[in-house]
Amino acid sequence: MKTIEFKQLDETLYYKQMQNGLDVYILPKKGFSKTFVTFTTKYGSIDRTFVPIGESEQITVPDGIAHFLEHKMFEKEDGDVFQQFSESGASANAFTSFTRTAYLFSATDNIYKSTETLLNFVQEPYFTPETVEKEKGIIGQEITMYDDQADWRLYFGAIENMYHTHPVKIDIAGTIESIDKITADHLYTCYNTFYHPSNMLLFVVGNIDPTEMMAFIEQNQGKKEFSEPTKIQRHFDEEPTDVAVKERELKMDVQKPKVYVGLKAKQTDLSGEEMLKHELSVQIALESLYGRASNFYTEVYESGLIDESFAYDFSLEKGYGFALIGSDSRNPDQLAEKIKEVINNAATILTEDSIERVKRKKIGFYLRALNSMEFIANQFTRYKFNDMNLFDAVPVIEKLTLQDVVKALETIQGESQQTVFKVMPSSEQAE
Amino acid sequence: MFLTTKLAEGVHLHIRQTTQFKTVNFSIKWRAPLNQETAAQRAVLSNVLQHSNGKFKKSAEFRSYLDDLFGTVLYFDASKRGSEHTVLLNVETVNDQYLAHNKVFNEVLDLIHTAIFNPNFENGQFVPSIVEREKEMILHRIQSIFDDKTRYAQYRLNQIIRPNHPASISASGTLETVEQVTPESLTKAYESMINEDRIDIYVVGDIDVEAVQKKLTESLPFKDRTPKQPEQTTNESKPEREYTKEQQEMKQGKLHIGFSTPVRFGDEDYPKMQIFNGVFGGYAHSKLFMNVRERESLAYYASSSYNSMYGLVFVVSGIEPSNEKKATDVIYEQLEAIKNGEITDLELAQTKAMLINQLKESLDLARGQIEIFDQYKNLNEPFSVDTWNERWQNVTKEDVQKMAEQVKLEAVYFLCGKEA
Numbered sequence: 022m023k024t025i026e027f028k029q030l031d032e033t034l035y036y037k038q039m040q041n042g043l044d045v046y047i048l049p050k051k052g053f054s055k056t057f058v059t060f061t062t063k064y065g066s067i068d069r070t071f072v073p074i075g076e077s078e079q080i081t082v083p084d085g086i087a088h089f090l091e092h093k094m095f096e097k098e099d100g101d102v103f104q105q106f107s108e109s110g111a112s113a114n115a116f117t118s119f120t121r122t123a124y125l126f127s128a129t130d131n132i133y134k135s136t137e138t139l140l141n142f143v144q145e146p147y148f149t150p151e152t153v154e155k156e157k158g159i160i161g162q163e164i165t166m167y168d169d170q171a172d173w174r175l176y177f178g179a180i181e182n183m184y185h186t187h188p189v190k191i192d193i194a195g196t197i198e199s200i201d202k203i204t205a206d207h208l209y210t211c212y213n214t215f216y217h218p219s220n221m222l223l224f225v226v227g228n229i230d231p232t233e234m235m236a237f238i239e240q241n242q243g244k245k246e247f248s249e250p251t252k253i254q255r256h257f258d259e260e261p262t263d264v265a266v267k268e269r270e271l272k273m274d275v276q277k278p279k280v281y282v283g284l285k286a287k288q289t290d291l292s293g294e295e296m297l298k299h300e301l302s303v304q305i306a307l308e309s310l311y312g313r314a315s316n317f318y319t320e321v322y323e324s325g326l327i328d329e330s331f332a333y334d335f336s337l338e339k340g341y342g343f344a345l346i347g348s349d350s351r352n353p354d355q356l357a358e359k360i361k362e363v364i365n366n367a368a369t370i371l372t373e374d375s376i377e378r379v380k381r382k383k384i385g386f387y388l389r390a391l392n393s394m395e396f397i398a399n400q401f402t403r404y405k406f407n408d409m410n411l412f413d414a415v416p417v418i419e420k421l422t423l424q425d426v427v428k429a430l431e432t433i434q435g436e437s438q439q440t441v442f443k444v445m446p447s448s449e450q451a452e
Numbered sequence: 453m454f455l456t457t458k459l460a461e462g463v464h465l466h467i468r469q470t471t472q473f474k475t476v477n478f479s480i481k482w483r484a485p486l487n488q489e490t491a492a493q494r495a496v497l498s499n500v501l502q503h504s505n506g507k508f509k510k511s512a513e514f515r516s517y518l519d520d521l522f523g524t525v526l527y528f529d530a531s532k533r534g535s536e537h538t539v540l541l542n543v544e545t546v547n548d549q550y551l552a553h554n555k556v557f558n559e560v561l562d563l564i565h566t567a568i569f570n571p572n573f574e575n576g577q578f579v580p581s582i583v584e585r586e587k588e589m590i591l592h593r594i595q596s597i598f599d600d601k602t603r604y605a606q607y608r609l610n611q612i613i614r615p616n617h618p619a620s621i622s623a624s625g626t627l628e629t630v631e632q633v634t635p636e637s638l639t640k641a642y643e644s645m646i647n648e649d650r651i652d653i654y655v656v657g658d659i660d661v662e663a664v665q666k667k668l669t670e671s672l673p674f675k676d677r678t679p680k681q682p683e684q685t686t687n688e689s690k691p692e693r694e695y696t697k698e699q700q701e702m703k704q705g706k707l708h709i710g711f712s713t714p715v716r717f718g719d720e721d722y723p724k725m726q727i728f729n730g731v732f733g734g735y736a737h738s739k740l741f742m743n744v745r746e747r748e749s750l751a752y753y754a755s756s757s758y759n760s761m762y763g764l765v766f767v768v769s770g771i772e773p774s775n776e777k778k779a780t781d782v783i784y785e786q787l788e789a790i791k792n793g794e795i796t797d798l799e800l801a802q803t804k805a806m807l808i809n810q811l812k813e814s815l816d817l818a819r820g821q822i823e824i825f826d827q828y829k830n831l832n833e834p835f836s837v838d839t840w841n842e843r844w845q846n847v848t849k850e851d852v853q854k855m856a857e858q859v860k861l862e863a864v865y866f867l868c869g870k871e872a
Contacts, residue, residue: 030474052472055816101746103736108798110805112813113736129812130805158749165704166752166770169601274701275599277592314515322511323585328592349592378519385523388546392473392818447701 022235027412030391034412035231039242042219042250044405047234048226048397056227057127057394058136060143061402063222064215065120066193067340072254074214079256082211083202084188085160085195088117090208092160094124094143096152102142111135119189120338121406123399132229133237140223140241146212148205157200164194171275175444179281179345182266182440186258189341218242219250222405224398257340262287263437270443279330279444280353282360286342288432293408296337297417302429303335303344305383305421309375310363311346316370317363321348326356335433339407344433357441364439367430376423387414453835454654454825455661459669461676463651468821469661476557476657477818478543478564480672481826482649485682486537486618489632491530492590492625493641496633498528498539499586500578501642506570517563521556522546526567533827534717534761535618535682539645541567544818547658557659558667565671568646577639590630594622601867605706606768609865612696613710617689619762650679652826656818691863698867705773705868709783710766711859717760718831721855723843728855729758730803731795732786733767737802739786744769750779765859773868780864790856795849804844811837 025034035047066088070081094115095102106113111128113135124143128135167173177192184190194200225234264285291299311317311333321327331348350356363370390396401411454466484490508514518524524545531538545560572579597603610620624630651674655664691710715725733740733756744754754769771779789795814820815837828835 052470053816054812101736101742103741104798104802107735107737107802107806110809112806112809127809127813129809155749159745159752162704162750162770162772163752165772169702169704171599276595277599312515312519314512314519316512319510319512325585325588328589330592330596349596378516381521382519382523385521385546388474388522389525389544392475394816 022232025412029415030388030412032391032412035235037235037239039218039239041242041245041247042217043242044222045235045238046222046224046401047229047231048224049229049231050227050394053228053394054129055127055394056129056132056225056229057125057398058139058226059123059125059224059398059402060139061121061123061222061224062216063120063220063406064122064211065118066191067119067188067257068215068255069188069191070256071214073210074217074248074251079254080210082207083195084191084199085193086203086207086211087122088194089156089160089200089203090211091115091117091122091124092156093148093152093208094146097142097145097147102138105138106135109135109138111138113139117193119193119341121403123402125398127394132227136225136234136237137241140238143216144245146209146216148208150205153203153205153208157203160194160200161197164192164197164200167192167194171273171279171444174271174273175279175281175347175442176345178269178271178444179283179440179442180343182269182442183264183283183285183343184341185261185265187260187341188257214253217250218247220253222402224402226394226398260341262435264440266440268441270445272447273444275444275446277349277351278353278446279347279349280357281345281347281442282357283440283442284344284346284364284433285438285440286337286344286433287435287438289337289340289342292339294413294417296407297404297409297413298421298425299429299432300335300337301383301414301418302421302426303337303433305376305379305418306367306371306426306430307333307335307344307346308379308382309371309426310367311360312379314378315375317359321356321359326350326352326359342433353443353445361439364434365436367434368427371423371427371430373423376421376426380418380421383418384415387418453821457665459653459672460674462679463653463674463677465653465665465668466655466825467659467661467664468654468656469659470656471658472816473547473657473818475544475546475818476655476659477822478541479654479819479822480541480564480568481652481654482539482645483536483651483679484645484649485680486532486535486621488621488625488629490641491532491537491621491623492629493633493637494537494539494645495530495590495624496583496586496630497638497641497645498530499589500582500638501567501571502526502528503582503586504572505566506572507566509572521559521563524556524560524563526563530623532618532621532623537623539649561667561671568672571642573639577635578642580635583633583635583638587630587633590624591627594624594627594630601700601702601704601706602768602770605708605865605867606766608696608698608867609708609710609766609863612693612865613691613764613863614689614762615692617762619689619759619764647675648677648679650677654822654826656821693863695864696866698865699870700867702867702869704770705776705866707769707771707776707779708766708865708867709780709861710764710863710865712862713758713763713765713855713859715760715855715858716763717827722760723840724847724851724855725758725760726807727800727803727844727847728790728852728859729756729765730806731799731852732756732765732790732856734758735803735806737799739789739799740767740769740783743786744779744782748778748782750775750782754783776866776868787856787859790852793849793853795852800847800849800852804847807844808837808841811840
């Protein structure tokens with residue numbers, strides 16, 4: 022077992038790779054009663070075209086399958102896994118993103134029992150044609166629920182505008198039609214390919230003894246048989262740098278228009294510290310340009326172009342990346358123009374002072390976030406899957422310069438990388 | 453858990469020293485009786501105070517200063533509990549020991565003083581242009597409920613089930629009452645909040661208790677006051693209608709059902725009612741989840757919540773509109789089952805384990821410690837996890853059955869698409 026110390030943060034992280042390839046990290050937290058555990062596979066909604074384990078031909082599976090699989094992992098021959106967690110007083114959950122599927126629980130008692138439940142249920146698939154059919158009604162309602170959410174439609178509409186081929190533009194849950202095609206065989210194929218321990222990471226944070234917990238996990242893993250790890254072959258079509266659609270709108274039953282300006286990233290092949298530096302630089306640039314202390318924010322707030330829903334965010338993973346900036350607005354076109362004006366003139370707006378201020382803010386953000394076990398476990402896993410280290414964020418921020426920030430921003434700055442998506446009140450409502 | 457001292461009549465300081473967190477948390481709560489007018493005034497007030505103050509007259513200056521203090525979080529908000537309205541100021545700042553060369557703690561204490569006692573006044577009242585803009589923000593906040601169908605359905609059910617009652621009054625007031633806010637009325641609301649509200653001040657973190665007590669006594673010079681007591685909530689308000697169906701352009705049907713219970717927070721039966729709600733629809737092992745979702749595949753979510761301040765239980769579920777009757781039947785069947793005593797030992801044990809876990813987990817957060825202490829301090833007994841655990845452990849199947857018998861259906865609200 023290796024130990025990694027973060028002196029300034031007063032934290033020690035324990036790490037060991039299991040024989041089957043599973044990476045296990047343990048972060049003890051004294052003074053807390055809770056323990057939080059996540060078990061994550063590097064498999065999300067974008068992994069739809071790949072070579073199944075043990076085969077040679079590439080296949081494309083129905084959209085929404087990673088999320089469908091996540092739902093079905095909870096059902097076993099002897100019933101629902103939530104029941105076992107509840108019995109131990111553990112709150113269990115799971116989520117599927119573009120690139121990851123995570124299973125997790127938090128609890129204050131019976132930690133070993135729930136850890137065992139977590140490891141076992143994720144490593145023992147049970148799918149039948151009947152249980153798969155039954156789930157279609159449940160997920161169908163989940164999809165319908167998201168269809169009615171204007172903010173979700175705005176988010177996906179903007180991503181759809183940006184991408185020609187990349188599956189990030191496909192809704193994580195798929196559609197009613199695509200999930201209807203899913204079979205138990207599909208689920209086994211995806212499971213066997215992507216749930217190999219060597220493609221997964223277990224993170225334990227909380228009130229635990231790291232040595233004892235590591236031994237417990239090792240024993241559990243030692244009892245199970247897995248095939249030799251193989252490299253997973255995923256396929257993505259070529260994606261141009263330019264956006265697919267410059268401007269589009271959707272009519273919905275809302276009171277006020279909503280708008281996002283999307284900025285498509287052209288640098289999406291980084292990993293490790295380079296990626297960490299790049300990502301933090303872009304985030305700091307956006308905060309300097311659009312944050313609450315910026316001239317832009319003051320102007321659009323005072324002129325009533327935005328309200329409390331104003332937000333901006335940058336997402337980056339291998340193969341895709343984008344910034345989204347927007348708000349509910351009475352005049353979405355004018356707001357979109359203002360947002361673009363700022364990005365197009367960023368080099369004249371960013372200053373040493375504004376960068377230094379935002380760096381301090383960002384350092385404070387990371388230190389606050391380290392109070393949260395959920396943040397640590399989820400973010401550590403995401404960072405690790407991109408060969409980055411969460412605990413390096415603060416020292417990397419400290420070293421960033423104005424040049425770093427300007428240079429990183431250039432990768433999302435081109436006019437052909439910009440798109441606008443709006444959700445407009447349907448005509449019937451406007452009358 | 454918290455050390456309480458009286459700063460003035462009606463003003464209390466509660467401090468908790470702990471090394472658990474990398475930050476120091478402050479929370480100041482101003483409480484006054486809840487009604488549509490005060491809610492509107494105080495919602496706008498919390499936004500105006502957050503925007504600027506006498507020292508930082510522009511929002512951007514204020515925000516820049518907070519960024520420089522290592523992203524110290526400072527925000528005002530408006531909320532409600534029972535028949536009281538709360539304006540709160542939350543501040544979270546990084547503990548000095550994690551910063552290489554900087555000391556921010558004292559600056560943060562000064563800033564709290566400024567944010568509260570040095571408002572951005574022009575000619576003795578709030579700046580009209582800022583008041584107008586923040587009124588707009590609150591108006592948007594109220595209107596935006598319409599765009600979130602789940603929130604809208606619950607908002608409508610609240611109005612229907614308890615008209616003219618704290619349960620249906622929003623912490624932001626109404627479009628009409630917000631429109632009526634003026635710089636003059638807002639200045640009065642501010643003065644009344646500072647001088648007449650009941651105030652609780654919380655501090656949690658790795659701090660020197662005596663030094664913070666001394667410093668806060670100086671920087672928060674609140675005067676003695678005799679806070680107004682809210683009128684006691686009664687059950688006089690009755691539902692307008694038993695069944696309401698409304699239509700909008702949407703796909704899913706939002707089924708919201710409201711029940712009443714005589715049991716309130718702090719009553720002897722309160723722990724039993726918590727267990728009832730857990731068995732009924734509070735968790736993933738509950739009857740609603742297991743039957744509406746898992747057995748019948750009718751919904752992605754189906755759950756119940758217990759509002760112990762108003763004695764109401766709400767069931768919510770998102771369904772295919774054509775399944776309205778079936779879903780309603782399955783929901784009522786679950787309540788009937790509990791009334792008939794069909795509760796397994798496992799369901800009871802699971803619910804107890806989940807309740808104790810939830811309580812212990814929330815105590816791992818500084819905000820959780822503040823909220824729980826704030827709520828339970830009114831019960832005239834020292835709060836302890838063990839006491840509540842024991843109360844839950846003592847609850848029997850018969851107790852839960854009795855709780856179910858007292859639960860009364862009051863109103864059903866169904867929101868769905870136009871073609872359904």
